[in-house]
Amino acid sequence: MRLPILLTAATVALLSTVTDAHFLLIQPAPTILQSKLGDPQKLAPCGGLSANAAANRPANPGTPSGAVTSITGGSMFHILVQETVFHPGHYRVALARTAALLPPDPVVTTRTSDRGDQSVSAVIQESPVAPVLVDGLFPHTEKPTGLWEADIPIPNISCPTCLLQIVEFMAEHGRNADGDFSYHHCATVNITADPSKPLDTRWK
Secondary structure (H helix, E strand, O other): OOOOEEEOOOOOOOOOOOOOOEEEEEEOOOOEOOOOOOOOEOOOOOOEOHHHHHHOOOOOOOOEOOOEEEEEOOOEEEEEEEEEEOOOEEEEEEEEOOHHHOOOOOOEEEEEEOOEEEEEEEOOOOOOOOOEEEEEEEEEOOOOOOOEEEEEEOOOOOEEEEEEEEEEEEOOOEOEOOOEOEEEEEEEEEEEOOOOOOOOOOOO
């Protein structure tokens, strides 16, 4: 079953002309406070910068927002993303009980250029395997003219302080010191299982 994907007509102004893409996670609220471009978002798995982590002990790659979103298990959850600086690519959504259980960034095919490695494409899970929920979301080669939004299937589990991760893969992009060819945001979500539905055993 294909997920409903809608590009709204609301105009979103692009805020920069640099080659790095950026995105804001609007819904659910992110774990790290974002600038108007969505920074800091390079460091896997949930954004931030390694320089921030090195300067803070214990490691703290960004400023925690303290935001928590409640979700009913076994339901569809509406996500909203604003791409503030354009680059061709697509998005992936994953869910895990801890940051350590989030999947690695997509495997990327690159080409060599006079500016170093440049991304060409990334592996997309056509039939997503846990902890990935949706892959190849919002594929685009042109500037978006509005918010990206979609309904994402949430497994029927009980999971306080789970992490919902949204990753953007960027094609035609150089390798970043943090994050390689992907940008990252996470949201802390409290999931309560629906007792009328069977539990999803893929999330241990």
